[in-house]
Amino acid sequence: MNFDSGRQHYYSLDDLSTYTQTSEIYSPYCLPANYSNFMNWSSPNKVIIQGITESEAAFYAVQMKAYGTDVVAGVSSGQGGTTVGDIPVFDLVEQVLEVTDRIDTSLIFVSPYQVLDAAIEAIATGISRVIILTPNVPPLDTIRLIKYAQVNNTLLLGPGSEGIMIPEQVWLGKLQPQFYQPGKVGLITTSRDLSYEVAAELNQAKIGQSMVISLGNDRIIGSKLPQWLSILNEDPHTEAIVSIGKTIQETEEIVAYCKHLGSDKPIVCYTAGLKTPQERTFQDAVTIISNHLSASIPAVNQERSIISKLKKAGIKIAKRPSEIPPMLTEMFNSKVS
């Protein structure tokens, strides 16, 4: 299968490559090398569903197909020859290629311990976009999978992603289309329900969404926020970006992204849970160890430090979903004048 089609060389633009680090292809601050995999979701897109006989997968498969998603087949070992709705089921991914010329995207719904194997099967068959809807995958499996996907230039979304939605055009995954409306704001989120809340406010203000991307709820995920920020920054249908998160991690990624590249389009950041008394989870090895050795890292309210960081980076902060539409309207208006 040929991975070199499309706009592969985009990332080597001078201004971008300045910031590429050791791993040039996957530097988080530039357009990914497998850029074309991230784009063109609304062009013909042949989809398979791995684990289609699991009840949740079957539920969504039938609805997606009815919505217009080109679900060519399902894969479920031992269930080959059966159907789900009118979708044919195969034992192996490669068998699907006997009835269609290509597969663009695989949606993986298998149980957590089978995810690594299913995703490798998809990638080995030459599928260039893999979306993992299954949450709670063992982290060491995900690490192996990310490496394998990088080597093969595959776009990996998830684990624990709810999928991708372009209102009235593309439905891939578990985000319910009736809660979204077409428009000009791109949403990147780690939470399905928070994206519904924000979309509801945008719909009411007649702003709508250009694209909704659910990154995944697991602590280790494939494609991350900075990559999708750069994609939406390029997307001609997106005029502004709203990042919806629930951890300090996401805000730090946005700040780093804006510092390195800056964004042509306005970015609004909404983080839920700043007022909740939750324990902070730590990301990097040294902090994790320091924290458990001394437990001396004070559990301060994160709110103030997050807000000041974002302000410095020139990012708008919404305190609640209902603040987002007026904020965006103001930004759009100031752009015009």
Next chain:
Amino acid sequence: MELLEYQAKELFGMVDIPILPSQTIRDSRKIKQLQIPYPVVLKSQVRSGGRGKVGGIKFVANTIDAIAAARTIFNLSILGEYPEVILAEAHYNAEREFFLAIVLDYDLQCPVLLGSAYGGMNVDSLLTNLQQVVIDGSFSLFYARRLAVSMGLSGQLISSVSEIIAKMYQLFQEKDLELIEINPLGVNTKGELMALDGKITISDHALSRQPIIETLNLSKYQKQYNLERAGWHWLDWHNKSGKVATVCNSFDLALLTWDLLSQNKINPACGVVIDDNLTNQEDGSSLYSEKLKQILEDLAAIKGLKVILINIWSTETRSQEIIQTVDQYIQSLEESNLAAQAENIGHHSDSSKRDKSTKSKVKETLKPMPKFILRLLKVELTDLKTDDTIYLSSSLEESISKAIAMVKSS
């Protein structure tokens, strides 16, 4: 899930990381049958660190001392936790103490080796001398040697410490660990190594594929942790003075709801998250109502609670089901209160000079009636009449304002 020291050491033993002869004790009288020669160290097996400083570790020279020390340790709570097990271990003369760990780094998305030539209790010097080596890809022994050298080790210690790290890495991979730590790794005058204390965390998302979980003697806390959740759970956040409880169908909605109340200076009392599996509907409907009813009853038992805010983003069918359940619950509460009042009046007519104690008893049987705010989608189709007790809206902001108004007026 975090393992206790003696459980971690069982795993160390499996890959031949050197550990001292030891025995676990669950009853202080059993210490008479100790097989290890004195002097012996007794260590409280609790989750939290810092047990040494508060008396959770004792050196004993004979059986009489040991029984007394074991009794003391069993009765000593460390950050609210009493040990179920004491680890009795031989004494070791360490000349130096190292720190070794492998931790899953979520930023780098790979394991990281950590080491310090200044292990033990002094955390400051341990951390100032902490070295790290990132394992980006598959492990090879030279990564461990690199760490040993950067720790300042020389001679024979480079290879002997590297071997220990390699064994730790083997456990890390095979047992799906998030963290494995030896602190301290004792070095004696002959340069021999001994894992004197250790810590292991198994990744929560891999627990059920690790058969080791079955063979470890899990503590009460660990068993609880390992239990399947029964369709709903309490959030870890509580406010004794709170007057609002939230019920949401996801953790994220709970975050949002809690935030919005807090932004208006209303601290919620507690929160519940109810599972919402849209597709498991073969007879799932009645089960959902049952669960919700159970939650409402539990919430009603909380003192001082004035408002229950239900924020559930779901289908129309589910929303209708929630409305019905809450409506039925309110009715049953009203009926039982009416019955209690009737009884109250009945008592009064029996003898008008009832003493105060009976009066207060009757009062107790009257259940407090909280107010309900339901934030549900597409609720305009319902024929439920909203009144002082129940308020229905599909707007989040409206529901929050209503909750605030109700708390302030109460």
